[in-house]
Amino acid sequence: xxxxxxxxxxxxxxxxxxxxxxxxxxxxxxxxxxxxxxxxxxxxxxxxxxxxxxxxxxxxxxxxxxxxxxxxxxxxxxxxxxxxxxxxxxxxxxxxxxxxxxxxxxxxxxxxxxxxxxxxxxxxxxxxxxxxxxxxxxxxxxxxxxxxxxxxxxxxxxxxxxxxxxxxxxxxxxxxxxxxxxxxxxxxxxxxxxxxxxxxxxxxxxxxxxxxxxxxxxxxxxxxxxxxxxxxxxxxxxxxxxxxxxxxxxxxxxxxxxxxxxxxxxxxxxxxxxxxxxxxxxxxxxxxxxxxxxxxxxxxxxxxxxxxxxxxxxxxxxxxxxxxxxxxxxxxxxxxxxxxxxxxxxxxxxxxxxxxxxxxxxxxxxxxxxxxxxxxxxxxxxxxxxxxxxxxxxxxxxxxxxxxxxxxxxxxxxxxxxxxxxxxxxxxxxxxxxxxxxxxxxxxxxxxxxxxxxxxxxxxxxxxxxxxxxxxxxxxxxxxxxxxxxx
Amino acid sequence: xxxxxxxxxxxxxxxxxxxxxxxxxxxxxxxxxxxxxxxxxxxxxxxxxxxxxxxxxxxxxxxxxxxxxxxxxxxxxxxxxxxxxxxxxxxxxxxxxxxxxxxxxxxxxxxxxxxxxxxxxxxxxxxxxxxxxxxxxxxxxxxxxxxxxxxxxxxxxxxx
Numbered sequence: 001x002x003x004x005x006x007x008x009x010x011x012x013x014x015x016x017x018x019x020x021x022x023x024x025x026x027x028x029x030x031x032x033x034x035x036x037x038x039x040x041x042x043x044x045x046x047x048x049x050x051x052x053x054x055x056x057x058x059x060x061x062x063x064x065x066x067x068x069x070x071x072x073x074x075x076x077x078x079x080x081x082x083x084x085x086x087x088x089x090x091x092x093x094x095x096x097x098x099x100x101x102x103x104x105x106x107x108x109x110x111x112x113x114x115x116x117x118x119x120x121x122x123x124x125x126x127x128x129x130x131x132x133x134x135x136x137x138x139x140x141x142x143x144x145x146x147x148x149x150x151x152x153x154x155x156x157x158x159x160x161x162x163x164x165x166x167x168x169x170x171x172x173x174x175x176x177x178x179x180x181x182x183x184x185x186x187x188x189x190x191x192x193x194x195x196x197x198x199x200x201x202x203x204x205x206x207x208x209x210x211x212x213x214x215x216x217x218x219x220x221x222x223x224x225x226x227x228x229x230x231x232x233x234x235x236x237x238x239x240x241x242x243x244x245x246x247x248x249x250x251x252x253x254x255x256x257x258x259x260x261x262x263x264x265x266x267x268x269x270x271x272x273x274x275x276x277x278x279x280x281x282x283x284x285x286x287x288x289x290x291x292x293x294x295x296x297x298x299x300x301x302x303x304x305x306x307x308x309x310x311x312x313x314x315x316x317x318x319x320x321x322x323x324x325x326x327x328x329x330x331x332x333x334x335x336x337x338x339x340x341x342x343x344x345x346x347x348x349x350x351x352x353x354x355x356x357x358x359x360x361x362x363x364x365x366x367x368x369x370x371x372x373x374x375x376x377x378x379x380x381x382x383x384x385x386x387x388x389x390x391x392x393x394x395x396x397x398x399x400x401x402x403x404x405x406x407x408x409x410x411x412x413x414x415x416x417x418x419x420x421x422x423x424x425x426x427x428x429x430x431x432x433x434x435x436x437x438x439x440x441x442x443x444x445x446x447x448x449x450x451x452x453x454x455x456x457x458x459x460x461x462x463x464x465x466x467x468x469x470x471x472x473x474x475x476x477x478x479x480x481x482x483x484x485x486x487x
Numbered sequence: 488x489x490x491x492x493x494x495x496x497x498x499x500x501x502x503x504x505x506x507x508x509x510x511x512x513x514x515x516x517x518x519x520x521x522x523x524x525x526x527x528x529x530x531x532x533x534x535x536x537x538x539x540x541x542x543x544x545x546x547x548x549x550x551x552x553x554x555x556x557x558x559x560x561x562x563x564x565x566x567x568x569x570x571x572x573x574x575x576x577x578x579x580x581x582x583x584x585x586x587x588x589x590x591x592x593x594x595x596x597x598x599x600x601x602x603x604x605x606x607x608x609x610x611x612x613x614x615x616x617x618x619x620x621x622x623x624x625x626x627x628x629x630x631x632x633x634x635x636x637x638x639x640x641x642x643x644x645x646x647x
Contacts, residue, residue, distance in 0.1 A: 420614035
């Protein structure tokens with residue numbers, strides 16, 4: 001049976017075995033070889049290599065008169081042979097590894113086999129595939145290669161295709177997600193539209209205006225005060241140390257989360273992140289269980305917001321190896337954030353909801369809260385002194401909106417079709433004040449959905465409405481094309 | 488099954504035994520610890536040891552005595568669209584799980600439950616924080632409830 005190298009995504013899907021890119025073993029095993037060679041060179045450097053180089057260029061006339069050197073001179077041919085054999089073996093091993101690393105796909109499953117001695121094979125059902133990430137580490141990226149990280153339902157059920165030419169990887173991802181059924185149709189070029197790009201300068205500024213900076217300022221000022229009081233110049237070393245740690249932190253964040261961009265393509269969101277190594281993940285709206293807009297108070301002056309999400313089937317949740325993709329936008333303006341919210345949660349597109357959301361972001365509660373909103377009564381300040389005047393929850397056509405927090409203002413948007421369950425809790429303190437707490441239960445993620453300190457009776461009524469609305473959403477799922485009637 | 492919330496079901500009264508045993512067991516290690524001077528025979532500490540034991544025993548007795556009320560506070564109701572489970576006296580919590588959101592229904596029993604013929608029914612949704620498990624159901628009730636919930640969930644299944 002002839003096996004071809006995978007060069008075009010359209011070729012797969014026939015159930016034939018294909019090989020991956022020939023550089024794959026080098027990229028995956030190259031580190032080990034490089035480490036071995038480096039270690040060998042390092043240990044021989046002083047005794048053999050350096051003198052040999054010096055003699056070769058005529059810097060020194062005589063070779064050192066050591067036993068080892070004599071031994072080397074006697075068996076020069078043998079050493080050359082051994083080096084050659086080493087290279088041949090490495091190449092052979094890489095070549096064999098490349099030959100046995102094959103992928104096969106048909107309408108139902110995708111299967112990867114690899115391994116010379118320890119063989120492994122992995123198979124995933126295509127209809128169970130949840131998400132496919134295109135990962136581009138630095139060196140493969142320079143070579144125009146990428147790896148596909150295919151996540152199926154279940155913990156640690158991931159199947160990695162590494163490495164493929166970037167175009168093949170992207171086409172393959174689309175083919176798997178769309179299914180091979182519509183193979184007859186022409187595969188139109190993916191129309192992606194750049195929605196939001198976070199400028200590097202703004203990202204850096206958002207890192208500078210942060211708790212970490214405040215912490216650094218506190219440390220610095222205390223160190224400087226100590227230095228002045230004690231009169232010890234060595235204390236300045238502490239300042240240098242603190243500054244360099246801060247700088248490393250900034251650089252690390254810039255490299256990991258710089259160049260943030262969100263594209264939209266045929267309804268899905270595509271989040272790309274990373275300055276040197278790019279990681280791209282496509283998030284269909286069905287995976288977005290809730291979105292949260294948050295704003296630490298210093299950002300208020302700059303009008304910036306952060307956008308986090310709870311996503312179904314977090315890739316790499318079990319292994320924690322994959323980069324965090326729960327951050328949809330690390331820092332963005334109101335318009336940009338609202339645009340992404342509307343793309344991710346289509347229920348927010350009607351004008352009433354847009355207006356409400358804008359009001360929640362910008363105005364005090366008395367100005368935006370509709371009549372049917374659940375609001376913290378004034379007496380709740382005995383339980384939540386700072387946020388009693390901002391906390392609120394609103395049930396709006398197909399979605400639940402929650403507004404919480406003062407130091408970090410948080411506004412969450414949750415489609416009712418994604419709400420798993422809900423609860424009403426009353427602790428001793430709440431009961432003493434006649435208050436209650438309402439929680440929505442979402443898939444795991446950075447966003448928690450709970451409003452504290454609501455009036456007991458009102459909260460019970462609202463909870464009942466919420467359950468009815470959730471049920472309605474279960475009975476008739478699907479995204480609304482036009483506005484529905486608000487309950 | 489009617490829609491009004493008045494049709495609350497209670498747990499088996501036998502569950503009180505299980506919960507009392509569980510509550511009492513919590514107090515065994517601290518009792519053993521404060522009782523160390525009695526074993527060792529450290530004369531200076533023996534009176535204090537007795538005081539601590541008495542206090543712990545009092546708290547333990549109170550906790551065990553409170554169990555029937557806690558068990559009575561745990562109730563579930565099968566409404567037309569969802570299952571509601573409520574529990575707690577000082578910290579009250581009511582959870583509503585729509586049938587369409589059920590992914591898994593689990594029946595489990597430990598050694599003590601088995602002796603008492605009781606089972607625990609756990610409802611699993613896509614959210615870890617739903618966390619509804621109804622303990623202290625007679626075995627046949629738990630199994631019937633599980634089959635019923637799975638059947639209802641099947642008909643009302645909604646995609647994730």
